[in-house]
Amino acid sequence: MAFVSLDKVRLVYGAASSGTLAVQDASLSMERGEFVAVVGPSGCGKSTILKMVSGLLSPSAGLVAVEGQRVTQPRKDCGIAFQNPTLLPWRTTLDNILLSVEIAEEHSKSYRRDPKPYLDKAHELLATVGLTGFENKFPWQLSGGMQQRASLCRALIHQPQLLLLDEPFAALDAFTREDLWQVLQNLYLTRKFTVILVTHDLREAAFLADTVYIMSKRPGRIVSSKRVEIQRPRRLDDCFKPEFTDMVHDLRARIAKELEAA
Amino acid sequence: MSAPPPNDPNIGAPAVPDSLGTKTLEKAMPWAVILGMFVLWELICLVFNVPVFILPRPSVVTETLIRLWTPIMRHTTYTLWTTLIGFALAIVFGVALGVAVGAWRMVYNGLYPVLIGFNSVPKVALVPVLVIWFGFGPIPAVLTAFSISFFPIVVNVATGIATMEPELQDVLRSLGAKKHQILLKVGIPRSLPYFFASLKVAITLAFVGSVIAETVTGNRGVGYLMVDASSRFDAPLVFAGLIVLSFMGVGLYLVFAEIERRTTGWAHRGQEGNG
Numbered sequence: 082m083a084f085v086s087l088d089k090v091r092l093v094y095g096a097a098s099s100g101t102l103a104v105q106d107a108s109l110s111m112e113r114g115e116f117v118a119v120v121g122p123s124g125c126g127k128s129t130i131l132k133m134v135s136g137l138l139s140p141s142a143g144l145v146a147v148e149g150q151r152v153t154q155p156r157k158d159c160g161i162a163f164q165n166p167t168l169l170p171w172r173t174t175l176d177n178i179l180l181s182v183e184i185a186e187e188h189s190k191s192y193r194r195d196p197k198p199y200l201d202k203a204h205e206l207l208a209t210v211g212l213t214g215f216e217n218k219f220p221w222q223l224s225g226g227m228q229q230r231a232s233l234c235r236a237l238i239h240q241p242q243l244l245l246l247d248e249p250f251a252a253l254d255a256f257t258r259e260d261l262w263q264v265l266q267n268l269y270l271t272r273k274f275t276v277i278l279v280t281h282d283l284r285e286a287a288f289l290a291d292t293v294y295i296m297s298k299r300p301g302r303i304v305s306s307k308r309v310e311i312q313r314p315r316r317l318d319d320c321f322k323p324e325f326t327d328m329v330h331d332l333r334a335r336i337a338k339e340l341e342a343a
Numbered sequence: 344m345s346a347p348p349p350n351d352p353n354i355g356a357p358a359v360p361d362s363l364g365t366k367t368l369e370k371a372m373p374w375a376v377i378l379g380m381f382v383l384w385e386l387i388c389l390v391f392n393v394p395v396f397i398l399p400r401p402s403v404v405t406e407t408l409i410r411l412w413t414p415i416m417r418h419t420t421y422t423l424w425t426t427l428i429g430f431a432l433a434i435v436f437g438v439a440l441g442v443a444v445g446a447w448r449m450v451y452n453g454l455y456p457v458l459i460g461f462n463s464v465p466k467v468a469l470v471p472v473l474v475i476w477f478g479f480g481p482i483p484a485v486l487t488a489f490s491i492s493f494f495p496i497v498v499n500v501a502t503g504i505a506t507m508e509p510e511l512q513d514v515l516r517s518l519g520a521k522k523h524q525i526l527l528k529v530g531i532p533r534s535l536p537y538f539f540a541s542l543k544v545a546i547t548l549a550f551v552g553s554v555i556a557e558t559v560t561g562n563r564g565v566g567y568l569m570v571d572a573s574s575r576f577d578a579p580l581v582f583a584g585l586i587v588l589s590f591m592g593v594g595l596y597l598v599f600a601e602i603e604r605r606t607t608g609w610a611h612r613g614q615e616g617n618g
């Protein structure tokens with residue numbers, strides 16, 4: 082059974098008759114533990130799809146299901162990170178990460194009773210993303226890449242099954258971005274969650290994902306998908322191999338075709 | 344990060360070589376200008392022989408200030424109290440309303456037009472009404488101070504809450520956060536810099552409000568003192584009142600500017616850190 086499935090999903094922002102039709106007839110299905118990337122032209126409804134999977138938005142028609150159950154309200158076993166790291170400037174890195182367990186109902190009580198296990202978990206996560214030593218720094222003392230690392234930790238501290246990433250690395254410089262690809266891959270390989278990554282960077286999609294879904298212009302549909310067969314752990318050198326560049330070219334060609342159509 | 348906060352007066356100053364002399368000079372400049380103005384005022388009055396009942400010289404005003412120090416201070420304390428009580432009321436109601444308006448769309452839709460309408464009434468026009476209701480005691484002054492100073496608090500607190508990043512709200516909602524949790528953990532803390540920034544403005548307005556009310560209704564307070572002195576053509580006392588008022592106004596402003604600086608340093612550094 083698919084872990085996440087979208088079946089002929091449609092979403093209209095605003096009134097049904099006069100609103101913006103953002104997503105139309107979008108279908109996809111992914112397995113538990115799969116790493117999926119969604120690419121498409123800007124404004125095609127990628128973020129909208131993420132919001133529907135997380136339960137922040139309900140589809141106007143069609144079915145969104147996780148673990149075989151229709152999603153009707155925000156799912157608490159999701160971690161979300163956006164392009165904007167949105168750390169709270171009055172909290173330290175550590176406290177920013179712990180915000181998730183202060184709020185999530187399954188954790189807040191046990192966290193209040195005994196914060197120690199959560200602190201350990203936070204320190205462990207920080208070490209994995211390379212932020213050891215910055216626990217007590219404030220966001221304005223961190224670089225953009227470091228803030229994004231902290232934002233990833235905040236999305237993972239409550240051990241979600243599903244990680245939803247909306248262009249998380251789009252605002253970073255090329256070197257930092259490639260660094261974070263590897264950080265994310267490591268987290269993925271050690272923690273075995275399921276990921277949906279929305280991006281407009283085709284190399285990023287090809288480097289990280291098992292399956293890349295391509296969307297059409299608005300109203301967004303899933304028009305095709307492509308398996309990425311490169312062995313994990315993938316290394317940055319792989320990006321220069323001919324199979325990889327061919328794949329990126331193929332993805333680019335498919336999106337170009339979508340942009341020409343209609 | 345040793346950069347000074349943005350409201351540091353040195354920030355806009357041209358880069359001069361860091362010698363001790365120029366630093367001291369920069370600090371001394373405001374005082375030198377003030378002193379220079381008083382000297383100029385004194386000289387102009389002397390040279391053109393301006394009559395005392397039109398524009399008294401600073402030395403005459405100072406002499407009046409010293410001679411009548413006790414009664415002037417009694418009126419000053421009174422004005423200070425009405426201002427502070429009105430201001431405290433403005434904080435209580437302003438924060439409550441600001442949180443409500445910022446957090447709930449319905450409250451915003453319902454109240455905003457009313458608030459705008461209320462704010463566009465010149466507050467002096469309220470004073471006669473307040474006198475009818477409350478007589479000539481301190482209450483009209485307190486209420487005028489309140490009504491004039493609470494609007495900026497409402498607007499700032501509401502802005503601080505309503506401008507929360509939508510992505511952050513999504514992150515919190517996906518964790519199952521309730522409205523009150525979002526408000527307590529994020530909305531209210533992030534509105535604090537806005538709140539403290541509004542206090543500087545609000546205290547100055549409260550002060551304006553209570554003095555205006557005193558000039559119309561009072562039998563006490565600096566406003567009343569000045570109107571009374573003016574009706575007796577006692578220009579030196581009028582100017583003494585004016586000077587006391589400006590010191591008080593600047594003093595109150597500085598107190599709240601300092602409170603703002605101490606409480607919400609993270610906000611200023613945050614803006615600098617992210618460019």
Ligand SMILES: Nc1ncnc2c1ncn2[C@@H]1O[C@H](COP(=O)(O)OP(=O)(O)O)[C@@H](O)[C@H]1O
Nearest residue numbers: 094101103122123124125126127128129130299
């Ligand atoms: N809250 C909203 N209200 C109205 N229209 C929206 C809203 N959010 C997004 N849209 C519209 O829906 C379309 C898809 O948006 P989005 O999912 O954010 O695109 P993407 O993430 O692919 O760039 C866009 O045309 C956008 O203008």
Ligand SMILES: [Mg+2]
Nearest residue numbers: 127128129247
């Ligand atoms: Mg988007």
